[in-house]
Amino acid sequence: MTISYNWLCDYLPVKPTPEELSTILTRIGLEVESLEKFEAVKGSLAGLVIGEVLTAEKHPNADKLKLTTVNIGSGEPLHIVCGAPNVAAGQKVVVAPIGTTIYPISGEPLTMKKAKIRGEESQGMICAEDEIGLGSSHAGIMVLDPSLQPGTPASEVFKPAQDHIFEIGLTPNRMDAMSHIGVARDVCAFLNNLENTGKYQVQLPAINALPKAGTQLPVSVKIENTDACPRYTGVSITGVKVAPSPDWLKNKLTAIGVRPINNIVDITNFILHETGQPLHAFDATAIKGNEVVVKNLPQDTLFTTLDGKERKLDASDLMICNGAGEGMCIAGVFGGLHSGVTDTTQQIFLESAFFSAGGIRTTSFRHGLRTDAATRFEKGVDISNVLFALQRAADLICQLGGGKIASEIVDVYPVVKPKTHVSVTYNYIRKLSGGNYSDEKIKNILSSLGFEILSANAEGLEVAVPFSKPDISLPADIVEEVMRIDGLDNIEIPSKITISPALSAQPDPEQVKEKIADYLASNGFNEIFTNSITNSKYYPEEVLAHTVKMMNSLTVELDIMRPSMLETGLESIAHNLNRKNENLLFFEFGKTYAALEKGYGEFNHLALYLTGTKTDETWIHKSSNVDFYFLKGYVINILRQLGYQQLTWTESEDAGLQPGWEIKVKNQPVVKLGGVKPAKLKQFDIKQPVWFAVFDWDKLLQLLKKTDSFYKEIPRFPAVRRDLALVLDKQVNFAAVEAAVRGVKSPLLQGINLFDVFESEKLGANKKSYAVSFTFLDPQKTLTDKEIDAVMEKLIKAFETQLQAEIRK
Structure with missing residues (x-):
């Protein structure tokens, strides 16, 4: 939500500074994410003054230029060379003296300096409207009202608008703060609470008597x-x-x-x-x-x-x-x-x-x-x-x-809408908030926000909620309002916490999940969380017959609860592949849903998604692609982590996998795995093989005894690789290359890898070649070629100066 400081102050009885207002808004739950200055005219005409042209004569060395003297109200008249065709003695004009910065409509800002133009000194500029941001015309200089006094700041004449803009991070329930008057209401309530008064009220705009033309357009x-x-x-x-x-x-x-x-x-x-x-x-x-x-x-x-x-x-x-x-x-x-x-x-x-x-x-x-x-x-x-x-x-x-x-x-207005009534006790407010609010403070805060106190006693009160707060219907909502207006930062942090130990189910489902997540993360997998709501277009009619359909879908693409883990994982894979992140080991703990004969079913799963290569290429061996046996090894190891050794393998006819296999434990199917069919990959525009396994997590927990575990997050932005071939003396080892790289100290450089060593007389006597790859990554944004090239230039310079290396082209 964007709020204007000047606009907001129109409704406030006092005018805090923008910084004070920013603090107030954040304290009452309207978090200010940014506060920026707004200028209708860039620079707000700072330094520009009104001048009077005293003389305007032809430049001796240029036909289209004139030599002018201009009175700017102080000091000696300025000598200014002007090229405008309409400049003449007696005019009142806008002058940019030496040291003033102007901001043209197009082009870069320009700071005035003493200059010589065709041999004549110029001590500033007489401005056209496009040169100072007041318009687009460049036909000539601005000729102003003759009554203006030389030396008057141009900002006082044109009064360019200035403001401060708050960007507020509203939570979805705060409809009441989606307007300037709504925000002003909260600010007044805060000030009333701060000073224990009721004098601060929103200054609503007056409505004038409306001019009437009769009733000639009745509707x-x-x-x-x-x-x-x-x-x-x-x-x-x-x-x-x-x-x-x-x-x-x-x-x-x-x-x-x-x-x-x-x-x-x-x-x-x-x-x-x-x-x-x-x-x-x-x-x-x-x-x-x-x-x-x-x-x-x-x-x-x-x-x-x-x-x-x-x-x-x-x-x-x-x-x-x-x-x-x-x-x-x-x-x-x-x-x-x-x-x-x-x-x-x-x-x-x-x-x-x-x-x-x-x-x-x-x-x-x-x-x-x-x-x-x-x-x-x-x-x-x-x-x-x-x-x-x-x-x-x-x-x-x-x-x-x-x-x-x-x-x-x-x-x-056929049926007048009644106000929502909420009853709440003072003890409940104090207990839930952790704040020791007095009864009077609670009532004053609610009154300032527009709540009507219907009844009150020593235990609590009943209020009628203003229509401006449609999200409030529970006692907890009232607690939130009191906490906000008193200041969220006023809640005291307790010196001790009292808890009661509790026994968890055996085995503890969360510990089991963390144990497997820890194993996968330590083996190079990254955990993903995909949307449980997905697109019905991914599935055939026989599957859709048993899906849970959304009555009020968020978009046309998100209209059913997912019946399978595969499709949402493929969306994540496609997202990464489109950003050149092509070697992926993903796992996800998630749920699928189904429409049953009686009600709906919700089922827990662990899914694995593999695509790309097993390992990066190095000088000693080439990279190899992940395959079914690579996937199989992780599936078996996960089951072993859970204590399952005796496994039964059978072929599966799963519609999405080819080949497809099913693993049974104690004659109960617990895992399906295989390669994703090309037709399914085509739906997501994936052009490389993907291997998939899905565990029936509910069934595994039923069979389980006990375990424990951990996970880590993946970078949001893709890494970039650059290769370099170095010709070095044979006695130079790779450790020296690594030392040179460390000396560059670039936070973007995430890794270095030697993937090939080549020796030949063609390189020269006592020479060898190292092929080295460099990996770059910025966790905050996508890298540009310019940023990477700058680091590569430093690396090359380090290799050439420290190792006397020659870069092979």
């Missing part, structure tokens, strides 16, 4: 699906002039990364980030029958959205339709192409509504439309704020767009 509203849309408000506005927004509005949006479009769209975006309430403006001429109907359209109805794409609607998609039953907008998600505001729009119908979170999220993911509005609605907006946001936006449209209200405000 009625009908809600057919009140579950998906419990409340809908709207108003008609006529006489609107769609135009660019004023600078103050553009600056507020630009500061938080929102691109200004026009005054109507900008106002709706402004209200979204001010209040957290999404709005939508319709061209009133598209509302046939002067009626808005909120309903669902038939399955596969075609609808063209604002981006010009024609989409097939699902019967569960909530739509905003006109009186003719035609869709105008996918409710709460995205507008329609034929009902949106255009540059010629003069009459609009402004919508502010509440849509159910679940329906919006489903529709948004189904159509791949992840809009700001959908993001708010799916987390639950404040249903009590709907009307205020509408009135606030209508006020701004009348002010900035010249509009007048042309209808009564429509507010359809």
Whole structure:
């Protein structure tokens, strides 16, 4: 979530510094991930002053240049050589004196220095607007108001916007903090608690009396699906002039990364980030029958959205339709192409509504439309704020767009939503939080946040939760609010911890798992964790008949619970292969799922995935690829680690493996292993063999006695290899080469390997050649050729100077 410091301060009764505010936000759980300065004009015109051109004469050595003298309000007039065709005596201009840095619209920053231009001294620059970031014109210098006084700082004349921008890492439940007013509410509550007062209140913007044009554009509203849309408000506005927004509005949006479009769209975006309430403006001429109907359209109805794409609607998609039953907008998600505001729009119908979170999220993911509005609605907006946001936006449209209200405000709210009531005891708050809060402090914090205290006694209290906090429904949620506002850093760390010893099951499943993970990790395997939700397209119909299907899938690609460990592991292998990490030994402890005759089944597994080579090539032997017998050795060793010696092998007809084998222990199948079929590899665009084994972990634990174990993480980014051939004197050994490499001391160099030694008279008398490979890796990012080349140059220089080596080309 991006928050503007200046914008936030509009709603605060006091103005902390950006650094103080950053600390406050982090203390109350709104972790500030970054705080950066924003400048509408790079450099904010620092050092630039207003000057008066006293003289402007032709340069003696250049036809297109002029010699000027400029008064900048202090000291002697500056002598400046100017090439602008419009410079003339008497003008007020922007001057960059010596030492001032200017930031052109295009190009690098430039610091003014004393210079000679065609033999004449120049003590600065008279600026055009593109040279100082105020515009794109380079037709000539800026000629300013004659009344301006020389020496006035340019920043005081043009007042370029400056701000500080907070990037807040919000947790998914904090819908209440997805707006500037919401954040301001938390800050005021913190200040009230800090000073034990109630004087700090959010300064809500005043709404002016709306200019009216009568009721010439009446629009009625009908809600057919009140579950998906419990409340809908709207108003008609006529006489609107769609135009660019004023600078103050553009600056507020630009500061938080929102691109200004026009005054109507900008106002709706402004209200979204001010209040957290999404709005939508319709061209009133598209509302046939002067009626808005909120309903669902038939399955596969075609609808063209604002981006010009024609989409097939699902019967569960909530739509905003006109009186003719035609869709105008996918409710709460995205507008329609034929009902949106255009540059010629003069009459609009402004919508502010509440849509159910679940329906919006489903529709948004189904159509791949992840809009700001959908993001708010799916987390639950404040249903009590709907009307205020509408009135606030209508006020701004009348002010900035010249509009007048042309209808009564429509507010359809069939069943008024009750507030959630939560009861909690003081002892529960203290016990769960670890904080020794007084009863009064708890009540003051909750009151400052907008909670209504319905009743209170010596034991605890019952509160009505404000609509701005739809995530709060449990006593634990109340504890979190108290902890946040008092400051998460105020919780005392206890000097001792009291625990009761407990007996674990024998054998302990976690110790068994750790023992096997430790064995695999020590043998070069890396543990992976893949998604239990996967894509149904990976599986044939006979498998899908028994899968667990997602009712509300995250995306169309994640729609079932995985029936097999193989496919999600192949996704991870493909991901690595695409990044040139080609030699892989993976293991994973995970679950598969199945739809049974009665309910659902959940099964634990250990899976092994092998591909690429067994070992890196060296000077004494070549690399060899992993194969079935390499996989078999690890499978047998794992079973031996668990105490199983007597194994029965049978051929398996597993659909994904070829060849496929099954291992039985005590006549019970516990492992399937083999090579992944080419057809399955092709699904993931994998072009090298992959070997796979899957253990029935539940069954193994049933047969087991006891064990214990450990794992380690793999690098996130791929390593890069470079080879080098060195011609050396025969008496130079490889230890000397390693010593030279260590002297370079590069953190990117992870390994060195000698993979070939060659001796021949062709190399010269008493000479030999070492072929050496170098491995580079940065755990924080992907390496570039430039970075690797820089290290290689240092290595080569070290070999040449320390070992008198010759690099073979």
